[in-house]
Amino acid sequence: MSCNSGSEQGWRKGPWTPEEDKLLSEYINLHGDGRWSSVSKYSGLNRSGKSCRLRWVNYLRPGLKKGNLTPQEEGIIIELHALWGNKWSTIARYLPGRTDNEIKNYWRTHFKIKTRPYQKQARRRAEGHGMPNNSIQQTAENVHFMKNDIPATQDDDHGEVNITEKVDITTPPQGNQEMGFAHPNMTNYYPSSSPMINYYINQEIASCSDTITLDDLWGSFWNLDDPHTGIRC
DNA sequence: AAGACATCCAACCGCAAAGCA
DNA sequence: CTGCTTTGCGGTTGGATGTCT
Structure with missing residues (x-):
C-alpha cells in the first residue's frame, strides 16, 4: 500500500493516524455525516471525501462491533x-x-479459500486452455451430494481443485446420513435442510431449463468470481 | 531462530447510480 | 435532456501479523 502523499489532487493516502481519526470524528459529530466532499474540504483533513467516508463507515462510526463474528x-x-x-x-x-x-x-x-486457483481456472478457461470440463450433466431435479462423494482432487503442485472423477450425484444417499453440500476446500458442511441449499434447489436450480454441470453447481455456490453468483440457465 | 507461507483487514481503485444545475 | 459532481458499492491490493517448517 503506497503511503505517498496522494493523487493529483494532493490528497493524503495510506493508513489513518489517530489525529486524523480525531479530526474526522469531531467534524462529523459537529456537522453530521454525508456531504463527504465538504468533509474533506473543511475538516482540515487532507483526505478525499471518499477516503473520509470509508474511514467513518468502516471504522469510526458509532455502534460498530469489534471482534469476531458470532x-x-x-x-x-x-x-x-x-x-x-x-x-x-x-x-x-x-x-x-x-x-x-x-x-x-x-x-x-x-469461505473463498481457494481464490487464486479458481481465478486461474477462469483465466485458463478464458484463454482457451480449458480445465478438464467435467462431463457430468444432470437434470435439475435430484441433485444430491454426500460429503464423501465430493469429486475433487487436490493438485499438490498448484493447490488447484480439479473435478475429474465422475460420481453419481443423482443417487440419494443410503442410511440415515443427511444429504447436504460441502465445498472440497471447506470444513463446513451444509445440510440440504439449510435454507441456503433449499433456496438454490428450489429457486435457482429448479428454474433452470434442463441441465447443469457439476462445475456450474460448485461455481454457483462457491465461486464468487462470478459477479452474478448463481446458476446460469 | 529464521525464513517461508498463510491469513487478516484497512484502504485504495474503478465503476455505476443518484443527484443536481 | 445532458453533463458534471458526488456518493456508494464491489473488487483488489499490500502491509502487518500469525503460523508452520
Whole structure:
C-alpha cells in the first residue's frame, strides 16, 4: 500500500493516524455525516471525501462491533449471500454493527479459500486452455451430494481443485446420513435442510431449463468470481 | 531462530447510480 | 435532456501479523 502523499489532487493516502481519526470524528459529530466532499474540504483533513467516508463507515462510526463474528452472524451471512450474492452492503444491513467491508473480508477469508486457483481456472478457461470440463450433466431435479462423494482432487503442485472423477450425484444417499453440500476446500458442511441449499434447489436450480454441470453447481455456490453468483440457465 | 507461507483487514481503485444545475 | 459532481458499492491490493517448517 503506497503511503505517498496522494493523487493529483494532493490528497493524503495510506493508513489513518489517530489525529486524523480525531479530526474526522469531531467534524462529523459537529456537522453530521454525508456531504463527504465538504468533509474533506473543511475538516482540515487532507483526505478525499471518499477516503473520509470509508474511514467513518468502516471504522469510526458509532455502534460498530469489534471482534469476531458470532456463529449466528456467520449463518446469516451464508444464507443472505446465497440469496443475494456479493451484495455486501445489503447483507450488512441485516448485521447491525458490521460493515460491508468487514463482511466481504470475512467471506473471502473464511469461505473463498481457494481464490487464486479458481481465478486461474477462469483465466485458463478464458484463454482457451480449458480445465478438464467435467462431463457430468444432470437434470435439475435430484441433485444430491454426500460429503464423501465430493469429486475433487487436490493438485499438490498448484493447490488447484480439479473435478475429474465422475460420481453419481443423482443417487440419494443410503442410511440415515443427511444429504447436504460441502465445498472440497471447506470444513463446513451444509445440510440440504439449510435454507441456503433449499433456496438454490428450489429457486435457482429448479428454474433452470434442463441441465447443469457439476462445475456450474460448485461455481454457483462457491465461486464468487462470478459477479452474478448463481446458476446460469 | 529464521525464513517461508498463510491469513487478516484497512484502504485504495474503478465503476455505476443518484443527484443536481 | 445532458453533463458534471458526488456518493456508494464491489473488487483488489499490500502491509502487518500469525503460523508452520
